[in-house]
Amino acid sequence: MKIIIAGAGAMGSRFGLMLHQAKNDVILIDGWQEHIDTIKEYGLQANFNGEEVTEMIPIYHQSDISSVEFSADLVILFTKAMQLDGMMQSIKNMVGEKTKVLCLLNGIGHEDVIKKYVPLSNILLGNTMWTAGLEGPGKAKLFGNGSIDLQNLGNEGKESADEVIAVLNDAKLNAKYSDNILSSIYKKACVNGTMNGLCTILDSNMADFGETDVADVIVESIVSEFAQVAEKENATLDIDAVLAQIKSCYNRETIGLHHPSMYQDLMINNRLTEIDFINGAIVRKGEVYGIETPYCSFLTQLVHAKEQIMKAK
Numbered sequence: 001m002k003i004i005i006a007g008a009g010a011m012g013s014r015f016g017l018m019l020h021q022a023k024n025d026v027i028l029i030d031g032w033q034e035h036i037d038t039i040k041e042y043g044l045q046a047n048f049n050g051e052e053v054t055e056m057i058p059i060y061h062q063s064d065i066s067s068v069e070f071s072a073d074l075v076i077l078f079t080k081a082m083q084l085d086g087m088m089q090s091i092k093n094m095v096g097e098k099t100k101v102l103c104l105l106n107g108i109g110h111e112d113v114i115k116k117y118v119p120l121s122n123i124l125l126g127n128t129m130w131t132a133g134l135e136g137p138g139k140a141k142l143f144g145n146g147s148i149d150l151q152n153l154g155n156e157g158k159e160s161a162d163e164v165i166a167v168l169n170d171a172k173l174n175a176k177y178s179d180n181i182l183s184s185i186y187k188k189a190c191v192n193g194t195m196n197g198l199c200t201i202l203d204s205n206m207a208d209f210g211e212t213d214v215a216d217v218i219v220e221s222i223v224s225e226f227a228q229v230a231e232k233e234n235a236t237l238d239i240d241a242v243l244a245q246i247k248s249c250y251n252r253e254t255i256g257l258h259h260p261s262m263y264q265d266l267m268i269n270n271r272l273t274e275i276d277f278i279n280g281a282i283v284r285k286g287e288v289y290g291i292e293t294p295y296c297s298f299l300t301q302l303v304h305a306k307e308q309i310m311k312a313k
């Protein structure tokens with residue numbers, strides 16, 4: 001399959017690498033010049049479950065793709081939430097009538113941006129439990145396991161996603177169709193709405209936070225706010241399942257030692273975070289639905305304060 005990875009940071013590198021290893025025709029598009037230059041010169045390098053691997057994958061700067069001829073069957077979006085619209089603008093001429101566009105960003109409401117550029121029948125909305133990190137430009141660190149849930153936003157249903165799911169599974173990315181992706185997205189947003197902001201503010205990995213004696217009360221309070229908003233959007237959450245998924249992140253043998261992507265952004269790379277698309281989205285929706293969201297509001301404010309103290313860009 002001909003695949004564009006639009007946003008080739010940590011996660012885009014993981015997906016690009018695994019799909020390329022599975023013999024797909026992959027190109028990467030990104031906006032970080034040093035990363036692009038390094039991959040062009042040395043290939044995409046990764047510590048992949050302890051093994052050093054290099055894949056030679058074409059990569060282009062998003063402002064420099066007008067002459068790239070590549071009729072993609074699939075675009076996988078992996079920008080940060082605040083970069084999504086800009087990336088869609090950049091690649092819109094590479095998205096053909098039959099190109100499926102799969103969005104796996106963390107956060108809530110990305111379909112509102114994508115549907116400005118892509119018909120609903122071609123949009124696959126999803127989320128993923130895979131993780132990834134970057135050790136520097138052109139070098140990813142990939143360990144652990146993950147999965148993908150996705151759903152077609154049009155009326156075409158599961159069949160329209162079968163081919164994409166097969167290609168993802170061929171690359172061992174563990175994808176499955178969801179009949180209620182909004183619930184899955186809210187469920188994942190609960191994981192990010194707790195782990196990402198809290199580990200960032202507390203300067204901890206997920207296992208260390210999870211082992212504190214206040215972890216449960218904080219996590220349950222935040223999840224309750226997400227669940228009340230989700231309910232208003234017909235995305236009922238199974239609270240016990242959500243809490244179990246969050247607690248699975250504390251496991252040191254699997255992903256407990258991972259610093260969430262928000263931590264990597266702010267604490268390691270001094271970059272702005274996606275908090276407004278996670279807890280901040282719950283605060284905004286809470287205002288619309290008349291739901292109190294004190295925990296999400298406080299966490300959003302703390303993360304913004306930290307961004308400002310650190311002069312993040």
Ligand SMILES: NC(=O)C1=CN([C@@H]2O[C@H](COP(=O)(O)OP(=O)(O)OC[C@H]3O[C@@H](n4cnc5c(N)ncnc54)[C@H](OP(=O)(O)O)[C@@H]3O)[C@@H](O)[C@H]2O)C=CC1
Pocket residue numbers: 007008009010011012030031032033078079080081083104105106107128129130131132133134260261265269274
């Ligand atoms: N990392 C993870 O484990 C997980 C992440 N996600 C989600 O996937 C999406 C993509 O996240 P992720 O892959 O982590 O994002 P990254 O920060 O690794 O990459 C996103 C973009 O940020 C820019 N960038 C990244 N690092 C630097 C740097 N050091 N200096 C300058 N620019 C940089 C690049 O584009 P540009 O230069 O154009 O800004 C890049 O395409 C997000 O929505 C995230 O929440 C979901 C599950 C797990």
Ligand SMILES: CC(C)(CO)C(=O)C(=O)O
Pocket residue numbers: 106129130131191192195196249255258259260261262
């Ligand atoms: C690993 C996980 C699940 C933590 O919330 C994640 O999605 C992230 O790092 O952004």
